[in-house]
Amino acid sequence: MSAVSDTLDATPKSRGPWATALRRLLRDRAAVAALILFLMVVILCLLAPAYAQWTGTDPFKSTLDAVIKLNGQDVPVMEQSTEGLGLGYTPIGPTWQIGNYFLGADNQGRDVMARLLFGGLNSLFIAGMATVVTLFFATLIGLTAGFFGGIIDTLLSRFLDILWAFPVYLLAISLSIVLITQGLDLGLITIESGSLWLPIFIIGVVYVPYVARPVRGQVLALRESEFVLAAVGLGVPSHRILLRDILPNVSTTLIVFVPIMMALNMITESALSFLSIGVQPPDASWGTIIQDGQTLLYTRPVVALAPGIAIVITVLALNVLGDGLRDALDPRSKIRIGRS
Amino acid sequence: MLLALLQRLGQMVFVMFGISMLVFLIFFATPGADPAARIAGRNATPEVLEAVRKSFGFDQPFYVQYLTMMKKIFITGDLTSFVNRGWKVVPAVMDTVPVTLSLVMGAAVLWVVFSLIIGIVAAATRGSWIDKTLMVLGLIGISMPVYWLGEMLNLITQSRYHDTWMFSWVPPLGYKNFSDDPKGWFLTLVIPWITLSILYIGLYGRVLRAAIVESLQEDYIRTARAKGLSEARILLRHALRTSLVAFVTLFGLDFGALVGGSALLTEVVFGLQGVGKLTYDALLNLDLPIIMTTVLYASFFVVMANAVVDILYMLIDPRVRTA
Numbered sequence: 001m002s003a004v005s006d007t008l009d010a011t012p013k014s015r016g017p018w019a020t021a022l023r024r025l026l027r028d029r030a031a032v033a034a035l036i037l038f039l040m041v042v043i044l045c046l047l048a049p050a051y052a053q054w055t056g057t058d059p060f061k062s063t064l065d066a067v068i069k070l071n072g073q074d075v076p077v078m079e080q081s082t083e084g085l086g087l088g089y090t091p092i093g094p095t096w097q098i099g100n101y102f103l104g105a106d107n108q109g110r111d112v113m114a115r116l117l118f119g120g121l122n123s124l125f126i127a128g129m130a131t132v133v134t135l136f137f138a139t140l141i142g143l144t145a146g147f148f149g150g151i152i153d154t155l156l157s158r159f160l161d162i163l164w165a166f167p168v169y170l171l172a173i174s175l176s177i178v179l180i181t182q183g184l185d186l187g188l189i190t191i192e193s194g195s196l197w198l199p200i201f202i203i204g205v206v207y208v209p210y211v212a213r214p215v216r217g218q219v220l221a222l223r224e225s226e227f228v229l230a231a232v233g234l235g236v237p238s239h240r241i242l243l244r245d246i247l248p249n250v251s252t253t254l255i256v257f258v259p260i261m262m263a264l265n266m267i268t269e270s271a272l273s274f275l276s277i278g279v280q281p282p283d284a285s286w287g288t289i290i291q292d293g294q295t296l297l298y299t300r301p302v303v304a305l306a307p308g309i310a311i312v313i314t315v316l317a318l319n320v321l322g323d324g325l326r327d328a329l330d331p332r333s334k335i336r337i338g339r340s
Numbered sequence: 341m342l343l344a345l346l347q348r349l350g351q352m353v354f355v356m357f358g359i360s361m362l363v364f365l366i367f368f369a370t371p372g373a374d375p376a377a378r379i380a381g382r383n384a385t386p387e388v389l390e391a392v393r394k395s396f397g398f399d400q401p402f403y404v405q406y407l408t409m410m411k412k413i414f415i416t417g418d419l420t421s422f423v424n425r426g427w428k429v430v431p432a433v434m435d436t437v438p439v440t441l442s443l444v445m446g447a448a449v450l451w452v453v454f455s456l457i458i459g460i461v462a463a464a465t466r467g468s469w470i471d472k473t474l475m476v477l478g479l480i481g482i483s484m485p486v487y488w489l490g491e492m493l494n495l496i497t498q499s500r501y502h503d504t505w506m507f508s509w510v511p512p513l514g515y516k517n518f519s520d521d522p523k524g525w526f527l528t529l530v531i532p533w534i535t536l537s538i539l540y541i542g543l544y545g546r547v548l549r550a551a552i553v554e555s556l557q558e559d560y561i562r563t564a565r566a567k568g569l570s571e572a573r574i575l576l577r578h579a580l581r582t583s584l585v586a587f588v589t590l591f592g593l594d595f596g597a598l599v600g601g602s603a604l605l606t607e608v609v610f611g612l613q614g615v616g617k618l619t620y621d622a623l624l625n626l627d628l629p630i631i632m633t634t635v636l637y638a639s640f641f642v643v644m645a646n647a648v649v650d651i652l653y654m655l656i657d658p659r660v661r662t663a
Contacts, residue, residue, distance in 0.1 A: 161351075162358035165642045167602040170619060170635060174366050177623045263483065270485050271605055275620070290488055297491060298499040305495075308488035315483035 021252075024328040031324020038317040041310070045124060048117035055099045059114035060282040066109055068092075068100060077101065077109045094302050103302050106292045112303055119284035120310060126200050126278075126285065127265040133204025134261055135254055138211035142250070143242055145212075146219025157216070160209040168206050172268060175202045176277035194280040199272060203265050210264075211257050218250050252329040259325060263318035270311055286311050348650070352643040359639040360632060364406055367628055368398075413633055423625045429633050433618065439515050440614035442525065443606065444598045446533040451540035452591070458541065459548025459583075464575055466553055474545065481542025490535040490609035497531055513611040532610045536603060540594060544587060551583035558582075588652050596645025600638025 015023070025031055052059055057066075066077040078089040091105035103112040145156040163171070179202065183193035191197045222228055222245075231241045266286075272278030273287025281288065286307035293304025376392045393399045397408065412419035413430065421427040458478065462471045497507040509527060516524035555561065556579050564574045604616025615634055622630035 158354070158358070162355055162362060165355045165639050165646075166359050166362065166635070167597040167600050167638055167642065169602050169604060170600075170638060171362075173604075173620065173623055174363060174631065174635075177626065178366055267483075267485050271487060274485075274487050274605075275608070287485075290485075290491070294491065297495055301495050301500075304488070304491055308485065308492065311485055311488065312480065312483050316479060319479055319483055 021328045025324055028324040028327065030320050031328075034317040034320035034324065038314065038321060041120065041314050041317070042124060045117050045120035048114065048121050051099075051117055052111075052114045055111060055114060057101075057111040057114055059110050059118055059284070061110070062108040063110060068095075077105045090299055091296065091303075093300055103306050104300055106289070106300075106303050107296055112289070112306065115284045115289055116286070116306055116310060119279075119286050119289050119307060120314075122196060122279055122283060122285040123266055123269055123287070123311070124314075126196060126203065126269045127262045129197075129200045130203040130207075130265040130269070131258055131261040133200060134207045134211055134265075135257065137205070137208045138215055139247075139250070139254060141208065141212045142215025143219055143246060146216040147223055147238065147242055147246065149220075149223070153216075160212055160216075163206070164209040164213070168268070169271065172202055172206045172272060173275065173277060175205070176272055180277050180280065194283075196279065196283070199269055199278045203268050203272070206268075207261060207264065211254075211261065214253060215250050218253060219246055222246050222249055256322065256326045256330050259318040259322035263315045263322065266311060266315050266318070270307075348647045352640070352647070355643050356636055356639050360410070360636055361406070363628075363632055363635050364402075367626070367631070368402060368405070409629065409632055412629075413636065419629045419633065421622075421627050421629055423622075423627045429629045432630065433615065433633050433637060436613055436615045436618045438518075439612050440599060440601070440603060440607070440616065442515075442518065442529060443532055443536065443603055443612060443614060444595065446529055447536035447540070447598075447603075448591075448595055450533055451537040451544060454537070454541045455544030455548060455587075458545035459552065459587075460575070460580065462545065462549040463552035463556075463579070466549070471549075475549065478542035478545045481538045482546075484538065486535060486539055487605040487609050489538060490532070490606055493531050493535055494609065515612045532606055532612065535609070536598075536606045544590060547590060548583055548587050551586045552579050555579045555582045585653060589649055592645040592649030592652075593642070596642040597638070600641040601634055602638075 057063065063077060067074050068077060069075075075092065077092050079092065089107075091107055091109060092101055094104045095101050098113075101111050101113070103116065106112055106115065141156050141160070145153040176199070179191075179198050180193055183195070184191040184198065184201070191201065228241060228245055231245055269278055269285060270287030270290065273285045274291045276288075276291060279285040279288050289307040290304045293300070293302075293307075296303050376389050376398050397405055400408075409419065417430045419429040421429055421432070458474050462474045465471045494513070497510040498513070501507050502510065510531060511524060511528050514528060516528055518525040552575070556575075561574060561578055564578050569578075599615075601614075601616040601619050603614065604620050606612070607614040607617040608620060615637070619631060619634040619638075621627075622634070
């Protein structure tokens with residue numbers, strides 16, 4: 001303790017809480033490495049259109065009769081099977097030549113590497129936007145329930161209880177199956193079936209209780225704190241107290257949740273897409289590519305293997321980052337990674 | 341005690357009611373969703389749609405449909421499927437329960453045993469390379485999609501290394517009844533058990549380590565040290581005991597959810613006809629009676645598990661008993 005107070009005495013101007021947290025995060029080597037790894041994944045996926053253009057393949061169109069040059073020889077992308085009646089086709093395996101069916105083709109003769117990059121773009125987009133949806137609704141519900149209390153709190157909390165007791169995958173699958181075929185028509189907003197916004201909305205909604213409950217708990221405690229009671233006593237309007245006094249105090253919790261929810265969303269999205277009720281063809285995501293690879297599992301395992309490894313790397317990076325952020329911002333919080 | 345029990349019961353009924361309402365709303369009141377259109381199939385004429393609506397009772401008011409279905413589930417028990425007319429739903433669900441229970445209970449044994457070992461070893465060696473390695477492995481376990489892990493294990497045990505001494509014992513995918521063939525039952529379930537438990541081993545191992553490390557800071561641990569107790573005894577008898585509170589909470593929630601159908605991804609990948617797989621198939625066919633029954637069954641397990649956790653709390657942590 002004395003060392004800490006010495007340094008505090010030595011520095012005339014104390015740093016703000018955000019600067020302190022940032023310094024702590026940057027000192028956490030694992031978290032920094034995870035952040036760099038995650039940014040690398042994002043950048044690679046952002047290069048997807050450039051990659052497709054460079055290789056000259058269309059990762060969204062069946063190309064069953066394409067022929068590529070491999071070591072100076074012409075090789076068909078879809079090889080006719082020599083077994084049985086000779087009717088089946090086997091897609092080409094990994095060539096390990098960048099830009100030339102690096103990871104081979106899927107059962108429609110499409111370049112798996114190009115699809116992996118495009119799919120990653122969708123997976124990252126859905127995971128990110130669903131996190132925004134979750135945090136928005138969770139903050140709204142958590143702040144309202146915790147601050148106003150009474151009947152509003154009871155109603156909102158019971159609603160969260162119901163969502164909480166509904167196994168996440170069952171709820172997400174129920175919503176997906178109903179919405180994926182027909183789309184959603186809320187009067188003001190219409191979401192086409194097959195739009196990426198459907199999985200975003202569904203995944204965002206099912207995880208609201210995970211964030212709303214801790215936020216509500218925190219607001220409940222803040223509501224009784226002296227500075228809030230003082231503000232109430234002075235007659236400061238509620239919305240101002242919520243925005244100026246309470247929201248900044250729960251913001252650390254919300255930030256810690258960002259990478260954790262993204263990791264969770266990414267796994268959920270891939271599971272829904274794997275069950276063919278997430279991202280709809282011809283669009284790809286890492287989940288749909290794993291599903292494409294299911295029929296090829298024993299002949300061309302790379303098709304299912306590669307997107308799975310991509311998910312593990314990305315989710316691992318996000319989880320390590322989440323751990324680091326929690327230690328830097330809110331070390332005593334009980335937020336845990338990897339709830340399913 | 342009786343009051344608390346009644347309160348729990350009331351809460352359970354409320355949550356089950358809420359969940360069944362939610363399911364009903366999702367399938368009937370979602371803007372743009374029309375179950376009759378789904379059942380009638382693509383390009384159905386308006387007359388066919390009308391006939392479907394009538395024969396399935398979709399033309400009746402919302403609350404009548406809801407009450408009829410509840411009566412058929414809980415009182416008469418003769419609810420039949422929309423898609424396969426005449427197929428009794430309640431027995432169909434009951435048939436799948438043993439499969440899911442076999443899967444989840446076996447996996448639960450694995451994940452409790454291994455996460456206890458990992459959590460205790462990591463906490464005892466905290467800061468060392470053993471601790472760090474275990475925690476990284478746990479994190480990798482958490483970060484793997486369970487269905488993908490299942491597929492990869494299938495690839496290894498069913499195809500690539502199936503003919504070697506290592507995995508030649510792995511039977512083809514599917515489920516065997518315990519009463520018919522206990523050995524077959526065990527062998528078919530080993531790989532699914534491992535698949536399902538990996539995530540929870542990682543999760544629980546990490547949670548337990550964090551909880552033990554935290555409780556080692558507490559006053560009663562200092563007292564125990566002052567009494568001259570051995571480090572092993574302090575860890576196992578004092579620190580571990582309070583740390584189990586977090587562990588038991590998680591276990592209750594996860595076990596309830598898994599038995600209630602959350603194991604469906606594992607069931608789909610390994611071709612096990614359990615509750616989750618049944619629900620999933622019913623969802624694809626929009627077979628509302630089955631969905632309704634399985635979801636009610638699931639919520640029942642989740643709420644029950646929560647109640648059991650509350651009781652276990654009192655047994656583990658003396659501080660809760662007095663509070």
